[in-house]
Amino acid sequence: MNPQALPYGPAFGLGVLVPVTVLLLVPLVIAARRAGSAAGTFVVVALWLRYIAGAYHLYMFKPLAGGLSGNALLSIGVTAFGLLFVVRPANLALKWLLPVYALVVLALVSATLNGDPAGGVNMGVKYAYMTVIVIAVFQALRCDPEARFLSWAMVSFLPLLVFQALSLALHLPKGSEDGDGVVWVGGYNHEAAFSVAMMTGFLVGCFARSAPRVVRVAFLAATFIGILLAGYRTTILAFVPLALATLLSGLTLSVRRDQRGSMAVTAVVVGVLLVSVGVLLYSTKFADLGAFLSDPAGLIKSPRDFDYLERRVMSARPLIWSSYIYAWAEGTPLQHLFGFGPESWEGLFKVYPHNTLVGTLYELGWFGVAAMITLWTVMFVAAAASRGERFKLVAAHFAFFLLNMATMPFWQVEGLAMYGLLCGYTIYAARAAARPRPAPLRLRDFAPG
Numbered sequence: 001m002n003p004q005a006l007p008y009g010p011a012f013g014l015g016v017l018v019p020v021t022v023l024l025l026v027p028l029v030i031a032a033r034r035a036g037s038a039a040g041t042f043v044v045v046a047l048w049l050r051y052i053a054g055a056y057h058l059y060m061f062k063p064l065a066g067g068l069s070g071n072a073l074l075s076i077g078v079t080a081f082g083l084l085f086v087v088r089p090a091n092l093a094l095k096w097l098l099p100v101y102a103l104v105v106l107a108l109v110s111a112t113l114n115g116d117p118a119g120g121v122n123m124g125v126k127y128a129y130m131t132v133i134v135i136a137v138f139q140a141l142r143c144d145p146e147a148r149f150l151s152w153a154m155v156s157f158l159p160l161l162v163f164q165a166l167s168l169a170l171h172l173p174k175g176s177e178d179g180d181g182v183v184w185v186g187g188y189n190h191e192a193a194f195s196v197a198m199m200t201g202f203l204v205g206c207f208a209r210s211a212p213r214v215v216r217v218a219f220l221a222a223t224f225i226g227i228l229l230a231g232y233r234t235t236i237l238a239f240v241p242l243a244l245a246t247l248l249s250g251l252t253l254s255v256r257r258d259q260r261g262s263m264a265v266t267a268v269v270v271g272v273l274l275v276s277v278g279v280l281l282y283s284t285k286f287a288d289l290g291a292f293l294s295d296p297a298g299l300i301k302s303p304r305d306f307d308y309l310e311r312r313v314m315s316a317r318p319l320i321w322s323s324y325i326y327a328w329a330e331g332t333p334l335q336h337l338f339g340f341g342p343e344s345w346e347g348l349f350k351v352y353p354h355n356t357l358v359g360t361l362y363e364l365g366w367f368g369v370a371a372m373i374t375l376w377t378v379m380f381v382a383a384a385a386s387r388g389e390r391f392k393l394v395a396a397h398f399a400f401f402l403l404n405m406a407t408m409p410f411w412q413v414e415g416l417a418m419y420g421l422l423c424g425y426t427i428y429a430a431r432a433a434a435r436p437r438p439a440p441l442r443l444r445d446f447a448p449g
Contacts, residue, residue, distance in 0.1 A: 010172050011058050012163065012187035020166070021052060024158055031152035039139035040149030042086045043421075046078050046133065047156035050413055051197055055163050057189040075129050075413055082132035091135045096382060096427050099375035100127055100134075106364050106371055107342045113334065114341035123342035123363075130416040130423075137424025145432075147425075150204050151211035154219050157201035160194065161222055163187055164229065183231035192407055193414045195235035198226045199403075200418040202239070206246050206392055207425060220246065233315075238402035245395030292318060302326055317354050317406055324353045324362045339365035352411055356404035359411065376401060379423050386429035393429060396422055 012020075028048050035041040053060050053074055060070035068076070104124045111120025140149045163186030167173065173182035174191075185194040202223040208216055227239055292299055292314055299310060299318035303326060306319050313319075324345070331340060342363050345352065353359035360368040376397070383393035400409070400419060409415020 010174060010187060011189075012055065012166070016166070016187075017055055020162060021055075021159075024048075024052065024162065027155045027158060031155035035140070035149040035152050037140050037143040037149065039086055039136045040144060040152070042082060042136050043133065043140060043149065044153050044156055046082070046136075047153060047200075047417060048159065049074060049078065050417060051156060051159045054188050054193065054197065054414075055159055055186065061189070071413070076125060079125060079129045079132050082136060083128070086139070087132055087135045088139065091138065092131075094135070094138070094427060096378055096423070096430075097131060097134065099371055099378055100131055102371040103127060103364070103368065103375065106338070106368050110338040110364050110368070111341045113338055114344060116341045116344065119342040119344060126410070126413070126416055129413065130420040133417055133420025134424040134427065137421055138428050141425065141428040146210045147207055148210045150208040151216075153204050154201070154208060154211065154215075157198070157204070157219075157223065160186065160188075160198055160201065161226060164226055168229075184229040191230045191232040192234070193412050195227055195230035195232040196403070196407075196409055196412060196418060197414040198223050198230060199235055199239055199242075199399075200414065200421060202227065202246075203242065203396060203418065203421060206242065206396070207389065232407075234403060234406040237406075238399045240399075241395045241402070242392070242399040245392045249389075249391055300325065314406070320349075320351060320354050321358045323349065324358050328362045328365075335365060337365045337367055339363045339368055352408055354407055356408050356410050359408055379426055382430035383426045385433055386426065387433040389429065393422075393426055397426070 028045070031044050032041045035044050053071055056070075060074070062069060064070045064073055104127050107123040107127075108117070108120040111117050111123075141147060164184055165186075167184050167186045172187070173184050183191050185191050188194040202220060205211075205216055205220040205223060208219075211219075224243065227235060296318075299306075299313060300322050303319060303323045306322070311319050327348075328336070328340070339360075339362060344363060345359070353362060356372065357369055360372050364371070380394070380397045380401075383397050384390065386393055400422060403409050403415070409418060
């Protein structure tokens with residue numbers, strides 16, 4: 001381990017990282033070769049690269065060329081490769097992507113109005129990365145309607161699982177964000193990004209229906225436990241709807257059709273019991289959340305009015321949100337509409353906004369908030385219009401919405417990858433549901449004319 005790690009906690013040194021990475025390359029090569037399409041292979045490799053890079057954060061966070069960090073260069077390279085060699089230009093015109101393009105345009109306009117065009121370009125690259133993942137997943141599903149490539153995409157999450165297991169085996173935790181315990185994130189930089197990446201793995205496992213049942217169940221269990229060990233409250237809370245939907249649908253579909261009604265009732269009872277147990281186990285950890293929800297308006301006030309106890313509620317999130325909201329309110333009328341520019345908070349605030357809508361309001365103004373809500377709404381409606389796995393898709397979108405309420409997955413590449421996967425699957429499912437089903441064949445159709 002490297003004692004010179006980031007202040008968040010210990011990180012693995014090259015003596016561990018390099019040999020483990022070499023070993024992890026073996027299943028990656030196998031998965032990439034069997035993904036079934038160029039788009040599927042791209043998704044598998046792109047995810048793996050992001051998650052393996054996270055383990056090298058001591059090196060990848062440093063500027064390498066042109067003032068850009070290794071992580072930034074990797075994201076740009078993956079995006080450029082996807083646009084040049086994977087994405088079909090016609091798919092860039094998918095109507096579901098219009099809100100994403102609106103966000104990019106607003107980012108560029110806001111950045112220009114505030115005299116920081118570089119900020120607009122940075123945000124544009126992030127959304128381009130997400131768009132490439134969306135379209136790659138969509139194209140892979142068109143070649144592979146059974147989503148077999150997602151079974152191989154589970155390999156992409158082995159770096160997270162393996163390094164977390166190593167941190168457990170070597171007893172190398174890090175202090176939690178709340179300062180009230182330890183978490184296990186395998187030498188990664190912070191539990192927020194790590195837990196979002198692990199939640200993405202669970203999402204992939206949910207829809208990897210062609211994987212052998214034993215492998216799929218084991219993978220879902222491993223990522224479930226991994227999320228709990230990461231200990232990030234926001235992800236644990238947001239994860240609940242997706243986990244319950246997976247449990248309910250999995251138990252219901254595991255029996256004959258005539259038994260599914262009774263099994264659904266059983267699954268609901270099991271789900272309620274599990275939630276009850278979770279509430280008991282995490283009652284202390286989420287106690288301040290209940291205090292906030294009892295009177296949320298009471299904790300959105302001028303930052304100077306927060307007393308000592310209020311500053312500690314939910315890891316100071318109400319204080320953080322209020323700081324951004326009141327700073328935005330002091331802007332000009334034009335800044336109320338277009339914000340202060342992408343990433344303009346850096347250097348002015350100690351921490352990022354910890355809420356996508358609050359962050360978007362500060363950076364892109366009312367227009368940005370409207371575009372973000374439109375994007376979520378469009379994708380949620382598409383999920384509700386799908387067939388087959390509608391229940392899990394709707395639950396996944398709701399889980400992602402909850403995630404955005406106390407952290408910012410749109411600021412993290414891990415979050416963009418998660419939403420890209422979810423939206424790509426959703427768009428394909430919505431298009432498949434919109435296509436008319438073939439009429440059933442009748443005996444007279446075969447009669448001679």
